[in-house]
Every structure is written in C-alpha cells, then in structure tokens.
Amino acid sequence: MAHDLLKIGPRVTALPLIHGRGDFAWEVRRVMGSHDFDCLAVPLPPSFQTHVESAVLKLPVPSIVVQKADESLGTHWSPDSSDEDEPDLASYVPIDPCQGVIAAIRTAIGEHIPIKFIDMETRIFEPFSAVLPDAYALKQVPIEQFAGAILPYLVRPEHEQTLQRVAHMGWQLKQLSIDYQNILFVCSILEWPWVRDCFMQKDLEKPADELVPETHWYEIDPETLFFILGELPFITGLYEKARSELSDDDNLSIDGVKELMLVARESYRQDYKNRARRITPKLLSQCLKYIRNLTLIDHQLTPQLTTMIIAAKQMVGDGYALHVLERSKDYPYRDSLGLEEVRMGIDQAVLPDEEIVQTASRLPGPPLTWSSIQLQPKPDRETQRQWQQRWNPYSQCSWPPEDEIIENFRATVFDRALEIMGADLAKTEKFTTSIKDGIDIRDTLRNWYDQDIYVKVLPPNRGKLDTAVILFDSPADPRDYPWRSTWFAEHQEESTMAFYATDFRDEPVGPGICTATYGGAMFIFPPIAIVDIWQDPRLDFTSTMEERLLAAACMYSECPHIALVSPLPPGPGWRRLAKKYQKKFVHLPLNRFSDSTTQQLRILHVLNGKEVRSYAAEFIRRV
Numbered sequence: 001m002a003h004d005l006l007k008i009g010p011r012v013t014a015l016p017l018i019h020g021r022g023d024f025a026w027e028v029r030r031v032m033g034s035h036d037f038d039c040l041a042v043p044l045p046p047s048f049q050t051h052v053e054s055a056v057l058k059l060p061v062p063s064i065v066v067q068k069a070d071e072s073l074g075t076h077w078s079p080d081s082s083d084e085d086e087p088d089l090a091s092y093v094p095i096d097p098c099q100g101v102i103a104a105i106r107t108a109i110g111e112h113i114p115i116k117f118i119d120m121e122t123r124i125f126e127p128f129s130a131v132l133p134d135a136y137a138l139k140q141v142p143i144e145q146f147a148g149a150i151l152p153y154l155v156r157p158e159h160e161q162t163l164q165r166v167a168h169m170g171w172q173l174k175q176l177s178i179d180y181q182n183i184l185f186v187c188s189i190l191e192w193p194w195v196r197d198c199f200m201q202k203d204l205e206k207p208a209d210e211l212v213p214e215t216h217w218y219e220i221d222p223e224t225l226f227f228i229l230g231e232l233p234f235i236t237g238l239y240e241k242a243r244s245e246l247s248d249d250d251n252l253s254i255d256g257v258k259e260l261m262l263v264a265r266e267s268y269r270q271d272y273k274n275r276a277r278r279i280t281p282k283l284l285s286q287c288l289k290y291i292r293n294l295t296l297i298d299h300q301l302t303p304q305l306t307t308m309i310i311a312a313k314q315m316v317g318d319g320y321a322l323h324v325l326e327r328s329k330d331y332p333y334r335d336s337l338g339l340e341e342v343r344m345g346i347d348q349a350v351l352p353d354e355e356i357v358q359t360a361s362r363l364p365g366p367p368l369t370w371s372s373i374q375l376q377p378k379p380d381r382e383t384q385r386q387w388q389q390r391w392n393p394y395s396q397c398s399w400p401p402e403d404e405i406i407e408n409f410r411a412t413v414f415d416r417a418l419e420i421m422g423a424d425l426a427k428t429e430k431f432t433t434s435i436k437d438g439i440d441i442r443d444t445l446r447n448w449y450d451q452d453i454y455v456k457v458l459p460p461n462r463g464k465l466d467t468a469v470i471l472f473d474s475p476a477d478p479r480d481y482p483w484r485s486t487w488f489a490e491h492q493e494e495s496t497m498a499f500y501a502t503d504f505r506d507e508p509v510g511p512g513i514c515t516a517t518y519g520g521a522m523f524i525f526p527p528i529a530i531v532d533i534w535q536d537p538r539l540d541f542t543s544t545m546e547e548r549l550l551a552a553a554c555m556y557s558e559c560p561h562i563a564l565v566s567p568l569p570p571g572p573g574w575r576r577l578a579k580k581y582q583k584k585f586v587h588l589p590l591n592r593f594s595d596s597t598t599q600q601l602r603i604l605h606v607l608n609g610k611e612v613r614s615y616a617a618e619f620i621r622r623v
Contacts, residue, residue, distance in 0.1 A: 003144035006195045010186065011177040013037075016147045016189035019134035020230020020365030022239055022253050025103035027143055028186060032107045039180040040108040041116045041173060042101050042389050043165075043187045044362055048093055049117045051217040055095040055104050060240040060333040064228060064342060066092045067350070068357065069124045088347065088512045089355040091125035094228040097243075098236050104186040106152045112123045114180075118172035119362075120165045121212045128162045130155075130190055130362040134301040136253055136462055154193055166191055170198025179607055188363075188425040218342040221336050227344040230365050232305060233439070239361035240333060253302050258288065260308070264324040271323065274480075275517045276474060277316055277599040287315040290509040306371045318375050318621040324374070346370070355522035376621035379509065395609040403494060403603060409601055410495060410523045414465045417563035417586040429458045464588075467557035471520040471566040472590070472602050474546050477501070481519040481545065484534040496524040498552060500545045504606040510619025512608035517600070522549045530556055542577075550574060554581035561586050565593075568570060592600065 001367050006014050017024040028359050032040075044052065051065040066145070069089035074446045097101055137146055155190075157163055173195070176183055187195060198204055225233045234257035242249035270331060290311040295303040305328055313321035313468055340352035349359045428443045430434075431453040445453035473480075481500040489496055499521035504514040524530070533539055533552040542548040553562050554577065562578070563571060564585040570578070607613060607621055 003142070005144045005148055008173060008199050009177055010182055012041075012173050012189060012199070013185045014185045014186055014192050014196065015100075015104075015143070016187060016192035018132050018135050018189060018365060019101070019361075020094075020096065020099055021361040022098040022235065023135040023138050025098045025239070026250055028100045028103045030075065031143070032104065032111070032184065035182075037113060037182050037184040039114050039116060039176060039183045040104055040183040040234045041118050041169075041176060041183055042105060043119045043169060043191065044093060044101070044117045045119045045212070046117045046515055047121055047212050048052035048215055048362070049115070051091055052117075053105065053109065053115070055217055056102060056109060058337055059097055059102075059106060059235075060243075061335050061337060062097070062220055062225060062229065062236075062331075062471045063217060063332075063337060063339065063512060064096045064344075065095065065215050065217050066090050066342070066351075066359075066553065068213055079540055087348065088355070088357045090123060091359070091360050091362050092228075092349070093123075094230075095364045096229050096236070097240055098229065099138075101308050102185050104184070116172070116176060118169050118176070122161060123212050125362060126159050126161045127360045127364040128157055128159065128188075128190060129367055132189065132228065132366050136301040139251065147192070150189060153188060156194060159189075162191075162394055163194075164279050166194040167198045167204065168206070169195050171200050171204050172391075174204065174555045197597055199526070200259045216337060219337050219339045219340055221343040222331065223329070224344040225331055227346065228361075229331075232256075232260070232328045233247055234263070236329050237332045253437055257291065257303055259476055260324065260327060261287065261312070263330075264312070264320065266326045268320045268323040272319055275599065275602060277320070278595040279316060279320065280595075283315065289310050290315060297336065297532040306373060308541050309373055309375070313373070313375065321373075322378065328556045351431065356437065356441075369422065375507075384508045387511050387513075388505060390511065391505065391508075392608050397610050397613075398609050399499055399605045399607055399620065400613065401617075402603070406521075406601055407494060407525075409470075409597070410468055410525065413470065413563050413565055414525075414587060415560070416588055416592075417468070418463055420586055420588070421561060428454050429453050429457055464559050465561060465563055466559050466564070467553045468525075468527060468563040469516075469520070469549050469553050470522045470523070470601075471546055471564075472520060472551075472598065473519045474566050474568070476545055478545060478582065483516060483619070484545065486532040492526065494525075494527060496527040496530055498522045498530075501604055504604070509605070509621075510616065512612040513619050514606045516604045516606060516609075518604055520546055520549055522553050524553075524556055544617055547574070547577060550577055550585075551607070552582075554583045557583060560584060563588065565590055567591070 006016075008014050011240060015028060017028065039381060048065055053067060055063045057532075067090060069091070088319065095104075097106075105115055133146075133150065169191070173183065173185060185195070196512055229236050231239070231253070235252060238252050238256045238259060239249055242252065265284070267583050268279070269276045275587075278365035291303045291307055294307045294311060295301070298304070298307065305325070308328075309325055310322045311323045342352065343350040344359075347359055351357060426441045431439075434455070436455040437458040438456050439514065440454045440456045442454075447454065481502055483503045484500045486498040500519045501516040502519075507515045509515050523534075530552075533548060538554070538555070539548050542551050550564070561584050562580070565588045567590045569587045570585050572584065605616065607616055
C-alpha cells in the first residue's frame, strides 16, 4: 500500500518526482509494477495527448512534441522583456526515456491503464523549477521519505499561471476520483503539495481553459539530443539497453559513469593509436576517485558531465577528456521516424522551416548551470586540408617547451646510465663506524650467522656519456615511420638529434603546426655537426632503422659507453654492432620510466617557421 504521505485523497496517490532523472523513472516503473492502478494522471494538457502517446510508442527513439505560443500575447514570458526582436515562444514535451512522466505513460500504455492529461491549457507556458537534492538518494531512502524531507523547504509558487495550473489539476483529480478507484498522479515534487491543498478545498471551481494552437511532433537532430534529455545520451542509451535485455538497471546513474569512462578509453586508443597513453585500471580507478571527490565537493551524489571531463583532463589529458565528451553524446537508437527534424539548443530550437523559437519544457528539471572548460578541440578534415595546403616545405622547426622536456629526459637517462656503470664497481664491507652508501641486505642475510652488518661502498663515478639512443617502438615497422631526419641544435643547451617518426604532414593541429610521433631517437650532447645519418653511405650496411640509429651513435660517440633505452635489452646483433666500433651499451628498460612520461615524450610538434612559436600554445594540447 502507498504511504499516507503520498495520499491526496482516498482514491488518489501522488508520486512526486524530479523531472529528467533516470532514478525517478526507475522508481515510477517500480511503483507501477508493484501496485494496481486503474488510472494514470499526468501534468500535461489534453492538447498534447495524441502526439505524446504516439511518440511514446516509438521509444526508444526520442522525439519532441512542440506547441507554439500565441504570438498576439507577447514574445516573452518575462514581464521585463520589451524587445520586439525576441524570437517566438514555444513549449514542448521531451519524449525522453529517463523522464518520469514519460516512463509512467509508457508503462500505462503497456499495461492498458487509462491515461488522463489533466494540466491546464495555456497559450504561453511559464516554467516552474528549482534546485533540488540529488535523485540518487532514492537508492537509500523510500520515495515518501525523500519527498517528506524536501517538503519543509518547498516554496509556494508566485506566478499566477502556476497557481492556476495547480488549482486546475486539483479540480481534475477530484473529477477523476468519481470514476476511478485507484488513481496514480505523477507530478513534479515542486507542485505536489499545492495540488494536494487545492484538492482538499471544498469550494474549488474549475479554472477556464484557454484556446491553444495545435501541437506538432518532430524528430530531433541526433547531434542536439544532449539539450533535451535529462540524463546524458550515453547513460539514457544504457537504460534502454538494459530495458530491452531485461538486465539490472537500478544503479545505472553511477555504473553508467564507469561504462562511459571505459568506452571513452577504447575510443581514445583507436584515435591516437601508439600515441595514446596507457590508461591502466589503476589510473582509471584514480580518475573515478577524483570524480567522486569533485562530486562530493559540489554537494552531489551523481557526477555532472563537467566533473567527469575535468577529472579526465587532469588525470590523463585533453585527448581523453574530449573522447569522454564525445562518447557522452552517443545514443544507440537513432532510427528515423519519417518526421521533420528540429535542432535543439540552450532554451532555443530551430524548427524545420528554419524559424528560431525560444523554448520552455513542459516537464522542467532542475535549472542547468553552464560551465566552460578549456579543451583544444580536434580540427575537422576541411580545416586540416587548408592548413596542409598552406604549409611551406622549406621551413620547419621544433617547439621549445617540448625541446626542454626531451632534453631533461636525455639528462635523466645519462644520470641513470652512469649509476649503472658505477654499480659494477661497488664493493661490500663490514659495518664499522659508517653505513657508507647504504646497507647491503643481500650480504647481510648471506652472512647472518656472523651477526655482522654489511654496507655498500660505491666508488666515485669515473664514467662519461655523450650519446643516448631511445627506442620507443622496437621492432618498428618502416611504413609507420616514414619521416626520418637529423636536427641540429639551435644553442649549446640542445643536443644534436636524429630520429624516425610518423609523417607530421598527415596530422595538422593548427595553422603552421603539425604533430608527429617518435619511434626512436639518438641524442649527442654536447652538440656536434654530423652528416645526416639517413643519407650517410657509411651506414648503409644496417638493415633496420634501429640499427642505423645505434650505428650512428657508435660512430659519433667519443665515449666508450652509450646509453640505450629500449623495451628489451640489446640482442647479439646489436652487441656485435657495438663491438665493431669498440663501444658498449648501457641498457635502461623503457618500463623503468612512467608510461605518462614516455607517451608525452613521443609527441613531437613541428612548426612551419620560428614565427609560429608566438601562437603555437593556443593550438597544442596535452594528449
């Protein structure tokens, strides 16, 4: 039995809800499935009934039912508006699967329950909404406790039209209670107490209806679904998928966020391929924890899209954040209904005849707060083609911030390689008065019966390095890295550099700015002048790009050791190559460095002249 708090009369049960929330749509289905109702009353005027019921039958394909306002009564519902250039007004009903009223109508049609549209007809609709608690609280408290907790904070409507609508719905419920025994009234939680007050009045009279224009049923441009669906289109699609597969959907408002992050990760990998950062389960867990913390700071239980994008940007980068944004707009059910199409916007719509109207939802959810996030979008193909056509092939240079990052990494490689060289000369001795360079655990345990502690003694580093080879992708496919070049230092703080990379001309990111991905690179520091290693006939005996880099490093290095960073240690062929030049490789495994670091190092931006450096930061984004 329904709780007494939700009873409006002996034959009427109210189900107050927050419009546009999937958790309330789920609660509507649960209530209607666990009780026997012989009538459903919804807060919509009768003029919408024919088109709304027809549109509900076409779900899961979303659509919209629009009713234009009477132009003779003004152009804006705000009393302060006097601008004659304001667009015409229109009210609409979003046929949204996660809308509680639509879910009730959908269930009632399936169960053959009579449906009554009991709202007042209005030529100009004035929306009534407010900031309300998070709907996810329904997972922990029953609907009557949720509604009862909000009740003391609800404010009586001030708009005359809203008061008239409330009185009209109260009168209609009285009339329905004469013919039906168990009526379910699904309404906004903001209107529920005032409808109940009007229902209890004995001298309540029916307010006069207005003559209104006819309604129109339209399809929605798939790219603008985001503006009418209460939940994200991606999460709405998950609700519909669960409904069709009869699977569990009671926690999709939260589980859908995890699913979105996973789908965005796969899309991100396919887009950036070998340039993509490795989004491990641990990193994804940290990202979700960051989303949770930001959500709690905002006093919410379910995260907003802006929260997810900020977390994705901070934890992974702009590239992944953009894919989260793009995937959030995906909706799998986009079949055509054979209707004219409407493009939706922020409180506006473009009708099929290209007329722009100002819109108000007949089922308004909480007010939206629009936020801006700095993300560098990916240019479209036409823009990229224009940038490619303007490229000057005789002028190119690097971007200084990336030069600084990779030079710092080269210095780190030198330092770690020197440590390895010095470790070969380390000695162990018994502890006397100093722990020297640290306790040697291995020798201490090996001689535990002597009850002595052994310490390490590292001699001063006598080695020197001037060349490093970093192989990000080995073995590398030459077809993936067609661009092979040798760059010379612009000043004494830069290295002489030879590398193989993807073709930068294939991916312009701004006017005079292109992106490539390193496959491998050689650094000589301090810089010296060398012959382009890719054209040097002395290196033609090599058969792979990696061997050519290593042979060039051995040929130009003045030190007996060369630092080598690669996924695997050098094999017999590479060791023979080093022996030919009387050199030795000091190997550092690539996985010794963090994945985020190596992926950031692999990105190379090529500028079409030094003058491009003045504005390059506006187009270069962190992948």
